Amino acid sequence: MNSARLRNTDVIVNLGALRHNIRTQKAALPANSQIFGVVKADAYGNGMTQVAQVLSEEGVAGFCVALLDEGLTLRDAGLQETILVLGITPVQYALIAAENGISLTVGSLAWLRDYQKVAQANGVKKPLKVHLGLDTGMGRIGFQEPADLAAAIKFLAAPEFEFEGIFTHFATADSADQTYFERQLTKWRAFLAVVKDRPRYVHMANSATGLWHQSVIENNTVRMGISLYGCNPSGHEIKPTFELQPVTSLVTHSTFVKKLHRGESVSYGATYTAKEDEWVATLPVGYADGYRRGLTGYHVLVDGQKCDILGRICMDQMMIRLPHEMPVGTAAVLLGRSGNEEITATDLADQLGTINYEILTGLGDRLHRKYIDTND
Numbered sequence: 129m130n131s132a133r134l135r136n137t138d139v140i141v142n143l144g145a146l147r148h149n150i151r152t153q154k155a156a157l158p159a160n161s162q163i164f165g166v167v168k169a170d171a172y173g174n175g176m177t178q179v180a181q182v183l184s185e186e187g188v189a190g191f192c193v194a195l196l197d198e199g200l201t202l203r204d205a206g207l208q209e210t211i212l213v214l215g216i217t218p219v220q221y222a223l224i225a226a227e228n229g230i231s232l233t234v235g236s237l238a239w240l241r242d243y244q245k246v247a248q249a250n251g252v253k254k255p256l257k258v259h260l261g262l263d264t265g266m267g268r269i270g271f272q273e274p275a276d277l278a279a280a281i282k283f284l285a286a287p288e289f290e291f292e293g294i295f296t297h298f299a300t301a302d303s304a305d306q307t308y309f310e311r312q313l314t315k316w317r318a319f320l321a322v323v324k325d326r327p328r329y330v331h332m333a334n335s336a337t338g339l340w341h342q343s344v345i346e347n348n349t350v351r352m353g354i355s356l357y358g359c360n361p362s363g364h365e366i367k368p369t370f371e372l373q374p375v376t377s378l379v380t381h382s383t384f385v386k387k388l389h390r391g392e393s394v395s396y397g398a399t400y401t402a403k404e405d406e407w408v409a410t411l412p413v414g415y416a417d418g419y420r421r422g423l424t425g426y427h428v429l430v431d432g433q434k435c436d437i438l439g440r441i442c443m444d445q446m447m448i449r450l451p452h453e454m455p456v457g458t459a460a461v462l463l464g465r466s467g468n469e470e471i472t473a474t475d476l477a478d479q480l481g482t483i484n485y486e487i488l489t490g491l492g493d494r495l496h497r498k499y500i501d502t503n504d
């Protein structure tokens with residue numbers, strides 16, 4: 129499904145805020161740090177190629193994606209920077225990465241051996257750029273022992289490979305308790321001790337590490353994700369020392385307005401019944417757009433005022449109580465600022481018992497993305 133352009137509903141992506149967020153964070157990082165912009169999952173719902181273009185203008189060293197397909201989309205869009213696939217790519221597709229100069233994460237010697245066979249059988253000329261992933265405690269992918277890492281590095285001397293990077297990922301960099309982080313850091317350092325010639329990119333920092341553990345980054349590359357989009361990776365637990373500006377808003381316009389009379393009900397299950405006469409607007413957004421049904425009972429913003437959602441959120445529509453009669457076409461902010469009120473992705477996440485990442489990445493493809501630049 130293409131995004132819907134004919135319902136006056138937009139995910140508004142503020143590229144000026146994106147620029148603000150990368151510039152402020154870059155200024156706070158140690159000198160010689162580089163940034164990989166993490167643009168997986170459609171740049172956390174903001175539109176991968178549009179976001180990557182701006183980050184390219186801001187001088188990032190490269191991009192991180194989750195999947196090879198995402199990397200190819202960036203190459204097709206003409207981006208020339210390093211592109212690293214963070215997940216493990218099945219060996220059978222890795223030749224496509226080599227041909228397109230896309231770097232892959234590798235977490236085992238067995239994978240490298242399999243790839244070498246495939247590459248030799250196909251007479252591939254271009255070496256595959258490899259980042260070795262190290263599991264220091266995330267428990268997801270990667271080498272677990274320094275000795276295995278050393279063996280893999282040795283194997284990477286073969287002409288089928290270019291040893292481009294080495295990295296790990298922290299499980300608790302967004303937590304006030306540093307115990308587990310310190311344990312991972314110690315393990316990371318033990319891994320680095322067996323790396324005699326360091327590759328071009330050495331990276332261990334996600335947004336949270338970049339925000340709260342700057343002193344341990346050392347000539348490193350930061351994989352910056354959620355903080356680029358103006359969200360706090362820790363939710364509320366720890367505050368960034370500088371302002372991050374939210375990049376993403378969701379604004380719709382009412383399609384129907386009526387007076388609901390006392391005793392009349394709204395939506396599936398008739399769970400809401402008006403206690404008095406009131407004005408009700410219908411909005412053309414629902415859980416199929418990623419505005420989750422669990423937000424039933426929450427509110428949206430109209431003219432800087434909180435307006436309750438009435439009854440259950442439907443697949444494609446929802447109803448709200450207006451403060452007074454307002455015309456069809458009135459704007460309603462589901463995520464973002466209206467007057468002095470604001471609904472952040474973290475607010476929506478709190479309501480749903482999840483994290484702001486899931487709110488942003490859950491914004492559906494059906495929602496049209498509109499790009500603005502506050503500096504315009």
Ligand SMILES: *Cc1c(COP(=O)(O)O)cnc(C)c1O
Nearest residue numbers: 166214297334335351352353354
């Ligand atoms: C998604 C991801 C990131 C980005 O994390 P943020 O918390 O959004 O900064 C960095 N590194 C890896 C390995 C990831 O999977």
